[in-house]
Structures are given as structure tokens and as C-alpha cells.
Amino acid sequence: MVDSIWRLGYASRFFLLTLLKSGTSFRRFDLIIRELYFTGVLSLIIIIVSGLFVGMVLGLQGYETLQRFGAESAVGTMVALSLVRELGPVVAALLFASRAGSAITAEIGLMKATDQLAAMEMMAVDPIARVVAPRFWAGVISMPFLAALFSVVGVFGGYLIAVVLIGVDEGSFWSQMQNAIDFRYDIVNGIIKTCVFGVAVTAIAVFEGYDASPTAEGVSGATTRTVVTSSLVILGLDFVLTSVMFRGMS
Amino acid sequence: MQRTTMDLWVGFFVMAGIGALLLLALKIGNLGTYSAADSYTLVGSFENIGGLKVRAPIKSAGVVVGRVTDIQLNTETFDAAVTMNIDSRYKFPQDTFASILTSGLLGEQYIGLAAGGDEAFLKSGDKIMKTNSALVLEDMIGRFLFNKASEGNDEKK
Incomplete structure (x- = not known):
């Protein structure tokens, strides 16, 4: 119990330290670009493929339920609302945690296990500024882009199923969607969610990597902890954010 | 500093992300259909x-x-x-x-x-x-x- 509180305090101090030292990494932006490639570009495939399938399933299930009430033209609204508000941010963040978060943890943990971080300190290079901060910022930047792509591809998947395959009227599919989705209320709130998730997932990933015990077992345990903790944190934060943002206002 | 293929991919990624945000705002949201400007x-x-x-x-x-x-x-x-x-x-x-x-x-x-x-x-x-x-x-x-x-x-x- 005391140990976990101790660890939480250490994690908070580590987070603040990362923020304080990120000035250096912004001056060397090529480091962030390199990490953007590894966390953002390499996550594109999994995000796009799962977004497409999630959208297609939503289209099928939405049509199946809505046609009982003769409201099958509202299937676009249903697909887009559920993607923009919930599934886009949450599923993209879960995939991001298991695709990119685990990689960040394993990389930093292995650097620690092979004494690369200690060697950097020896050369008066701060490992937090050189290794941790660029990875943190790359994750924070790529998360909103990935979630937006997920939502757009998902809506396209819903369109493929509902309009192309089943034959819902195309005009009412788009116009009902545009009528029901408000830019500030739905989309901006969804983007705020993804930014919060991006900070949470990458902060957990870099901390677990930095804190891993320098053995093969320690690194594997840290990687598992990253995925488990960030998934739980994403779902918990999502509930908190949803209850703050969408209090039955619409 | 030299240009690398990595930069190209990151450029693609950022462009796709911004494009997706724009699509969300204009095609899926109602920003394009009604604006409260005037x-x-x-x-x-x-x-x-x-x-x-x-x-x-x-x-x-x-x-x-x-x-x-x-x-x-x-x-x-x-x-x-x-x-x-x-x-x-x-x-x-x-x-x-x-x-x-x-x-x-x-x-x-x-x-x-x-x-x-x-x-x-x-x-x-x-x-x-x-x-x-x-x-x-x-x-x-x-x-x-x-x-x-x-x-x-x-x-x-």
C-alpha cells in the first residue's frame, strides 16, 4: 500500500520533470519527428483497419435495430455520434496504448537494462530531456490525429455498409448526420478527450519504461503494466470526462 | 540537417491527421452548413x-x-x-x-x-x-x- 503511494508520488514528480525538461526537446525537433514516425506513422495501419471494421459493424447493428422503428435513415447519425463522442477517442486510445505505449515502455526499459541511460548521464546528457520528453510529446501530438482518422474511417465504413451495401438513401444519411452533430459540442469535446488520453497513455508508458527494473523480467512486467494501467485509466477517464461534458444538455 | 524518408512519412501522417480533423468538422459536423457568424x-x-x-x-x-x-x-x-x-x-x-x-x-x-x-x-x-x-x-x-x-x-x- 505504502509502496504504491510512494510509486505514485515518484510518477508525478517524473511527469513534472518531463514537462519541465521538454523545452530542450522542442529545440531539437528532429528527435520528435523521429518518434512521431515510430508512434504515429507505424500505428496508422492498425488504426485505419480497426476503424473501418468498427464503423462497418456499427452500420450493420445500427441498421438492424433502427429498421424495426422505420428509422433506418438515422443510421448515419448513430454511427457518427457513437464514433465521434465515444468509440473514436476510446478505441483509438486503447489501440494506441497497446501498439505504441508498449513499444515506448519496452524501448526505454531496455535502454535502462543495458545501461544506456546511465551512460548518457555520465556524458552529461539528461536522459529525461533526450529520451523521455521527445517520446512523450510525439505520443501527445499523434493521439488526436489517430483518433480523428479512426472516426473518419469509421464513418466511411458505416457509409459502405448502410448506403452502398444495404441501400439507405445517401442524402438522408449525410444530412441527418450533419444536422445531429454539433461541431463545438460533439467534435471539440471528442478532440479534448483524445488529447487527455494521449497525455495519460504516453505519460504512463514513459514512466513504466523509466521505472522498470533493469532485467529481462522487469522490462516484460513493465510492458504488461503499461497496457493494463493505461487501458484502465482510459476507460476511467472516459467516464469522468463524459459525465462532465455530456450532462444531458442536448 | 538532411531530409530523410522518415520526414516524408511524418509529413503524410500529419497531413492525413489534419485532413481527418477538417473532414470531421465540415463533412460530418455541421460547421459548413450553418455558421452563426452573421x-x-x-x-x-x-x-x-x-x-x-x-x-x-x-x-x-x-x-x-x-x-x-x-x-x-x-x-x-x-x-x-x-x-x-x-x-x-x-x-x-x-x-x-x-x-x-x-x-x-x-x-x-x-x-x-x-x-x-x-x-x-x-x-x-x-x-x-x-x-x-x-x-x-x-x-x-x-x-x-x-x-x-x-x-x-x-x-x-
Whole structure:
């Protein structure tokens, strides 16, 4: 119990330290670009493929339920609302945690296990500024882009199923969607969610990597902890954010 | 510093991300269809607004001309004061009739504006004098039952 509180305090101090030292990494932006490639570009495939399938399933299930009430033209609204508000941010963040978060943890943990971080300190290079901060910022930047792509591809998947395959009227599919989705209320709130998730997932990933015990077992345990903790944190934060943002206002 | 293929991929990634955000805003959201940039406000007081909500559309002849921006209870008259934001391209005569209507049987409620014949137009901040409350289903059923019951009494006499 005391140990976990101790660890939480250490994690908070580590987070603040990362923020304080990120000035250096912004001056060397090529480091962030390199990490953007590894966390953002390499996550594109999994995000796009799962977004497409999630959208297609939503289209099928939405049509199946809505046609009982003769409201099958509202299937676009249903697909887009559920993607923009919930599934886009949450599923993209879960995939991001298991695709990119685990990689960040394993990389930093292995650097620690092979004494690369200690060697950097020896050369008066701060490992937090050189290794941790660029990875943190790359994750924070790529998360909103990935979630937006997920939502757009998902809506396209819903369109493929509902309009192309089943034959819902195309005009009412788009116009009902545009009528029901408000830019500030739905989309901006969804983007705020993804930014919060991006900070949470990458902060957990870099901390677990930095804190891993320098053995093969320690690194594997840290990687598992990253995925488990960030998934739980994403779902918990999502509930908190949803209850703050969408209090039955619409 | 040299350009690398990695930069190209990151460039693609950022462009795709920004493109997706734009698509969300313009194609999926309603940012492109209605903007509140040029608009004026009108106020109407209704006896009963039923299920009208903030952001509900305001239509005239079926065309969306604005949105409801605020709903408050006027504690002096105990009427609902509804603030409406109307696109400034559309002007309405001063004797315009505002009524709360429902789209379809179970659809959302909106405000319908029926233009009158007055020469003078409503200005920003003006109050719409002629309003018609929402139809409340329970009231209608109650009135119907009451009428039926009184008919039955008449027959017995």
C-alpha cells in the first residue's frame, strides 16, 4: 500500500520533470519527428483497419435495430455520434496504448537494462530531456490525429455498409448526420478527450519504461503494466470526462 | 540537417491527421452548413415550450434560418423566454407568428416562423409578439376525455 503511494508520488514528480525538461526537446525537433514516425506513422495501419471494421459493424447493428422503428435513415447519425463522442477517442486510445505505449515502455526499459541511460548521464546528457520528453510529446501530438482518422474511417465504413451495401438513401444519411452533430459540442469535446488520453497513455508508458527494473523480467512486467494501467485509466477517464461534458444538455 | 524518408512519412501522417480533423468538422459536423457568424437575436415568450431544447432549429417554410440559443423562465409572467439566433440574410416582418412545432410524430421540436404582412422588419433584440405554445399530448388527451365525458352526460338527460 505504502509502496504504491510512494510509486505514485515518484510518477508525478517524473511527469513534472518531463514537462519541465521538454523545452530542450522542442529545440531539437528532429528527435520528435523521429518518434512521431515510430508512434504515429507505424500505428496508422492498425488504426485505419480497426476503424473501418468498427464503423462497418456499427452500420450493420445500427441498421438492424433502427429498421424495426422505420428509422433506418438515422443510421448515419448513430454511427457518427457513437464514433465521434465515444468509440473514436476510446478505441483509438486503447489501440494506441497497446501498439505504441508498449513499444515506448519496452524501448526505454531496455535502454535502462543495458545501461544506456546511465551512460548518457555520465556524458552529461539528461536522459529525461533526450529520451523521455521527445517520446512523450510525439505520443501527445499523434493521439488526436489517430483518433480523428479512426472516426473518419469509421464513418466511411458505416457509409459502405448502410448506403452502398444495404441501400439507405445517401442524402438522408449525410444530412441527418450533419444536422445531429454539433461541431463545438460533439467534435471539440471528442478532440479534448483524445488529447487527455494521449497525455495519460504516453505519460504512463514513459514512466513504466523509466521505472522498470533493469532485467529481462522487469522490462516484460513493465510492458504488461503499461497496457493494463493505461487501458484502465482510459476507460476511467472516459467516464469522468463524459459525465462532465455530456450532462444531458442536448 | 538532411531530409530523410522518415520526414516524408511524418509529413503524410500529419497531413492525413489534419485532413481527418477538417473532414470531421465540415463533412460530418455541421460547421459548413450553418455558421452563426452573421446573425441577429430575437426573443419570444411562450406559455409552454414542451420539449424544445437549446440548439433546436428555427425554420421558416421548412428552411432552417437560425437556432435557439437560450431558454429561461421569466419569473414575472412565468412564461418561457426563448432567445433565437437568426441568420442576418433573412428578415422577418414585425407581425411574424412563432409557433413550436414537432417534426414528424416523434421527432424533435423546432420553432416555425410564419411571416406576416407588415412593412417594418424585426430588428435585433426585438420581441416576437405573436407566439403559439407547443402542443402537449397529455393536455390534448385530457381535453378529449373531458369532452367525451360531458357528451355522455348530455345523452343521459
